[in-house]
Amino acid sequence: MLNNYDEERFIPGIYNYCDRWCERCSMTQRCLLYYQDSRREAEHLAKGEDPHAWNIVLQDLHESFQETLEMLRKHAEEEGIDLDAIDIESEFTSLQGKPVSKSPDPSDHPLHIKAHKYAMDTHKFLGKLHNVINEEIDNINAGNVLAENIEEIKECFEVIAWYHIQIAVKIQRALCGKMEAELEEEYEGSADFSLHDANGSAKVAYHGLIRTMDALTKVYEWKKSLHDDIMPLLTDVYGLINGVDREFPGHKDFKRPGFDE
Template sequence: MKTNDFLSILDNPNLISGIYNYCDRWCERCSMTARCSVFQTTPQLNPDDFANEEDFFKEVFKGVSESFQLTMELLQESADERGIDLTPSEEDDEWIEKRNRQKEETQNTSISLLAMEYLDLGKKWLDNSNDALKTLQEDLQSSALMDLPERNPEQEALALKDALEVIPYYLHQIYVKLLRAQEGREEDDAWFEENDFPKDSDGSAKVALIGIDNSIRAWEVMLQYLPIHEGDILTILSLLENLRRQVETTFPDARAFKRPGFDD
């Protein structure tokens, strides 16, 4: 995309500033695409339009690289106008070193370890659930054929499909958002408080909490349809409940955080 096209999209007064900062990035399910500059300036690619996965990801990375290039050009332009020198200095190296140390500490907090444990367990369960899901699919197909009055196979299939999309979608995001929330808390909360702004750490924690809430609901659906996996699913659910409690205790204001466009 050319700089002028990019800037003319951003000129739209209906766009909500910063809406993309605290969303879950699930654009396919988002009701705010028309008001989001990230969506409007990002090429929407459909994997089905490509011969194979490799071609698809090549195009995705090409788009990301072009967008990064454009952002850097605009940043440099703005820095030049303000007389700011963007050349890295020794202080930047010290800052990067300090930040890397903090990142390492954050990865070892109880919240991060719990989120990582959930990621591992959830992924393992999904990787090993093919047989159970196939049986479930066959069961739904036979109950559709039998037209049983107490069953609604179409609705059941939709509920399962939704749960099977929700669980993998949030698996990594919960961990990533919780890292960001904890790092932000250490580094930037004081600045947000001094300047009377809602804290970014609370916003990130809220997005993680939304992911946890949605995942809990999705696992409950799986539990309902796969009682044979009750042991594993209950372990995952209790882990997620524990994580939710810890996040709510560590970020008591997160639930009340107002995300631009979504909670206004």
């Protein structure tokens, strides 16, 4: 539990619409989630514990839940709400008989299909690119070729690898949010939240697509032998960018906390 820290140090919700690449992020000192994760990892290491061991992860999840519950109770008290007085059983009973909608499934949506295909195709390409980069490094070490752009290409590999799955995941989340908003329009406020989240997720996907487009282009210009592998991926990325723009026009105006403000 955080005690006596300056709340202005952390940007509320900054971690909700980021790309989770903490090692490359300039905003980690403003991120509560990064602070909590780093603190927990340091505490476990100091005790000689593996912070990634399953029993430790479960312990951290339990403690995080308790912290969230305590924070919820604190805010409820400030608003004059007695959580213990809420009759959960009565609330549940009042909902009985009402139709329960299934979670939206965007798996048949063309944008979801295209994003999933891109992720699978890129995953295969990354294996080939990894081998080509290693061969180039071996040739450099042997003095057979000059060390031109190899560090930049290694960086491009990391960018392509980091985003190729995340793009599909964020597009799926965005599609789910949009579909939920369409189902929730009869309930005041809930549809607005779902659409807000959809636009935020779409913007994260768009950010990854733009960075990926740049990285793939640099690799294309670097190695002629990879042209036939890269061109279909560039075409897919271009199509996904247009698809996100078309399906989620609101992403352009979405302000990610800390990044677009």
